[in-house]
Amino acid sequence: SCKISRVILLFNRTVILAAGYGTRLQRDIENDTSGRFRNLSGIAKPLLPVGYCALISHWVQALNASGSVNTIYVVTNALYHKAFEKWALDFPIVKVLSDGTRSNEDRLGAVTCLQLSVKHFKIEDHVIVIGGDTLFKEDFSLSDVKERFSDLQAHCEDSCLVLSYQCKDQETGMYGILEVDEHLRVLSMKEKPPPSETKSRRACPCFYLFCKRSLPLLDVFLDEKKEAPIEEKDAPGNFLAWLISRMPVYVHQISGRFDVGNLSSYVECDRYFRENLQDVQSYMM
Numbered sequence: 001s002c003k004i005s006r007v008i009l010l011f012n013r014t015v016i017l018a019a020g021y022g023t024r025l026q027r028d029i030e031n032d033t034s035g036r037f038r039n040l041s042g043i044a045k046p047l048l049p050v051g052y053c054a055l056i057s058h059w060v061q062a063l064n065a066s067g068s069v070n071t072i073y074v075v076t077n078a079l080y081h082k083a084f085e086k087w088a089l090d091f092p093i094v095k096v097l098s099d100g101t102r103s104n105e106d107r108l109g110a111v112t113c114l115q116l117s118v119k120h121f122k123i124e125d126h127v128i129v130i131g132g133d134t135l136f137k138e139d140f141s142l143s144d145v146k147e148r149f150s151d152l153q154a155h156c157e158d159s160c161l162v163l164s165y166q167c168k169d170q171e172t173g174m175y176g177i178l179e180v181d182e183h184l185r186v187l188s189m190k191e192k193p194p195p196s197e198t199k200s201r202r203a204c205p206c207f208y209l210f211c212k213r214s215l216p217l218l219d220v221f222l223d224e225k226k227e228a229p230i231e232e233k234d235a236p237g238n239f240l241a242w243l244i245s246r247m248p249v250y251v252h253q254i255s256g257r258f259d260v261g262n263l264s265s266y267v268e269c270d271r272y273f274r275e276n277l278q279d280v281q282s283y284m285m
């Protein structure tokens with residue numbers, strides 16, 4: 001019952017989710033006694049310097065250079081809105097939207113932010129959704145994932161594509177973990193399971209290629225979760241876990257990601273980009 005998509009695939013639009021308050025990292029920065037990180041206080045995580053530019057600028061440069069994205073929507077909050085507007089002056093391809101909230105307690109959650117941008121910008125096509133605090137290792141390639149998505153679409157236009165990388169046993173409790181079949185179709189997603197609860201070690205970072213036909217399901221999901229606590233729609237993976245039983249979702253494997261959740265992981269990421277990144281010009285392209 002699956003139609004084949006014959007259209008030439010262009011991802012005209014990308015949504016970057018950047019409305020988080022980064023409370024853990026900010027707490028680490030406030031608490032740091034060395035003084036080295038004082039000037040990072042109050043900066044939204046996607047705008048933190050990573051290597052030679054802001055974390056989120058790595059994405060904008062790669063997406064812009066890919067040639068197939070003509071608009072990048074960045075959803076932020078009212079607290080960081082001005083800072084994102086200022087940053088976006090360098091990037092005509094970017095449009096910034098505020099979710100209107102001013103504190104972590106009032107956050108709408110990532111799924112609502114995605115829905116907000118889909119409605120506000122009238123997105124009715126395949127869309128790339130990226131977590132604004134996410135960066136990948138150098139094997140990640142936008143053109144590879146787009147090619148894989150095109151292949152999937154050629155078989156079934158309901159197909160969506162997500163990423164996975166192998167995490168350590170003790171890390172399953174930190175991430176969404178995907179279970180897949182032999183064709184790399186996702187069977188289930190477990191949210192932060194203990195290592196004993198699943199044989200899988202496939203952690204799923206926030207980088208999704210959602211097909212056009214999956215976007216109306218955001219409304220269905222959020223309507224079902226209307227009365228649910230924020231924790232059930234906070235993470236973008238909450239929607240993905242629900243989507244799996246409704247549309248075919250496949251996995252593209254990558255080697256790993258940078259996690260800038262706390263100060264030591266931020267420092268490690270920044271150092272990697274300054275000292276170890278092999279090919280700055282083609283990173284993530």
Ligand SMILES: *[C@@H]1O[C@H](CO)[C@@H](O)[C@H](O)[C@H]1NC(C)=O
Nearest residue numbers: 024027028029030031032033
């Ligand atoms: C803040 O720093 C102190 C001293 O370094 C440490 O004992 C404490 O656990 C830290 N608190 C948080 C919330 O990280």
Ligand SMILES: *[C@@H]1O[C@H](CO)[C@@H](O)[C@H](O)[C@H]1NC(C)=O
Nearest residue numbers: 036037038039040043048049
């Ligand atoms: C923070 O200060 C250091 C020097 O102390 C500077 O190299 C860095 O660019 C500053 N970062 C920001 C985000 O202002």
Ligand SMILES: *[C@@H]1O[C@H](CO)[C@@H](O)[C@H](O)[C@H]1NC(C)=O
Nearest residue numbers: 060061064065067090091092
């Ligand atoms: C975006 O891509 C265009 C076309 O390749 C290029 O001319 C422009 O410099 C790029 N802009 C940024 C900010 O990278």
Ligand SMILES: *[C@@H]1O[C@H](CO)[C@@H](O)[C@H](O)[C@H]1NC(C)=O
Nearest residue numbers: 174259260261262263264265
């Ligand atoms: C910081 O984050 C990294 C990566 O997620 C994790 O491995 C590490 O345990 C965290 N450190 C602290 C002090 O929480």
